[in-house]
Amino acid sequence: MGGDFGPRVIVAALITSLRKHPGASALVFGDQQMLATELSTCTDSSLLSRIDVRHCDSVIADEDKPSSVLRHKQDSSMGLAVQAVADGEAQACISAGNTGALMALGLVRLRTLPGISRPAICATYPTSLGRSYMLDLGANLECSPQQLHQFALLGSLTAQALEGIAAPTVRLVNVGEEETKGGENMAQTAALLSADPLINYLGYVEGDGIFEGNTDVVVCDGFTGNVALKTSEGLATMINGMFKALLASSWVARIGAIFMRTLLVGLKSRLDPAFYNGAYLLGLNGVVVKSHGGASKKAFGHALDVALDAAKHNLPGVLSPILQGRMDNGIK
């Protein structure tokens, strides 16, 4: 039971989510006392009956290294939550805690899908036309062409399964759109993606093209993806802050804002990072979703939606035979 704000935000989001999804129920791992306090605010006994609290003493800290977690903290709340997915007791696991630890526990307990060497962090983000999937967002700082190929495949199959897109378009992030741009790794990756009949590869995309919305799946190494995602969040936060500061400085502008209220609320909700919270650890043989540590109730609620959606579509179950089929046919 992690996240920067402890169980308060998470329990509140869970209660709202269970109201929204009547067929869902939850296993919650953490400190029983703390969880009981948070749950005591809910008086709906039928809803409470869908929450099964499992007490854990061991908690993973942000600074815990994955190797140390695997040695000493497999019985932590995070470890037991991942184990519940491995045991088939849960169809998805959501955590707002240490990403490296979640990845390590996922790898050990769930293993990867056939032919996938390492999972990638994958999330959706807003574009001019809707939303797109981007991976890797930070699990693998440097990636071989083979790994990027696997990510492209995972992203493409996921967009197909979850969004119903027949042949999702895939592009590789590069410093130019021309074929000659980028290093040798980039050229090798492009060759692998072009040759793969399961991938609708359209070429390179530059940073500014990411938001145009004409790419369903954007693929890059984890360092690039992490910087691109966080740079976007930082810029959006700065623009929001500048807007508020200017608004506070002028009563004329504040009158204007009243007229523009619907527009501004609409724009904000389209761009709200909370609405894009919840990233898949894609490539694990089970649904594991990472929420931002500082997630609000709304943001954690969205991460729950992400996890429920993947579970509903039986994502690893759909991807696994396709990937296994490729292996059986000798495709790497």
Added chain:
Amino acid sequence: MGGDFGPRVIVAALITSLRKHPGASALVFGDQQMLATELSTCTDSSLLSRIDVRHCDSVIADEDKPSSVLRHKQDSSMGLAVQAVADGEAQACISAGNTGALMALGLVRLRTLPGISRPAICATYPTSLGRSYMLDLGANLECSPQQLHQFALLGSLTAQALEGIAAPTVRLVNVGEEETKGGENMAQTAALLSADPLINYLGYVEGDGIFEGNTDVVVCDGFTGNVALKTSEGLATMINGMFKALLASSWVARIGAIFMRTLLVGLKSRLDPAFYNGAYLLGLNGVVVKSHGGASKKAFGHALDVALDAAKHNLPGVLSPILQGRMDNGIK
């Protein structure tokens, strides 16, 4: 005489710039006929007397490779413009053409400053508190710790010389702020920066921290910098487009926009990419500024300001003895 729009935009920007800077004069390299046509719109003969047109037949195309430019096109407009700086005939060179060619010609004709192995592309960008310098923005896709160290030094000395900041703060872009984040290269770079008495190194910065404005100089490899910069441009363009579309869809919002006009114009000008156009090829022994190929008149005018500012401060002349002094003292 390059750029996506040919001499029209560039000549128009130049005329405005020369009006603004009465002490400046220009050498313009390109097709004499085309330039004469553009210049004929200007009737101010004393201003025209400050423009010296040098005819060139050879033009560098966007797809020309740097190696081919060095073999066959050193007498192109770009080649001669760089040569004018090498000869001391010009104090700065500005081009909106092929970046790789400009870098190659700069390296051959101007060489690098003492102890600098490769130049970096460096530009300013807006932050919550003002503006910061960022490099490399795409000249060197992969960088060794030694190169990143050189970039940190170049950026720091430039912020000192141009902005008058006594000890510019420097941070390295990484996927986390903790010391353990990033790979071995990152740790080695951090060690070099920490140990350098000329660099006020404050640690790592994540993508979202780039815009907070508490870092004067942000250092990263060219791949990361290019993606971060272009992602920011793409997001700003998307937000602007969404705002306009929503505005067009509601007359109530349009009334509000009239009240908010001053605010919106102020916000737009703070974030306008045109105002940040003009990137230094920092580390060359001469001022060379690259404008965006698709620059508007306003944007190219800003690139001219950037070049004039560096020339006025005699940037390479200030940096060279400092860097030479380090070499003489055995500091790499």
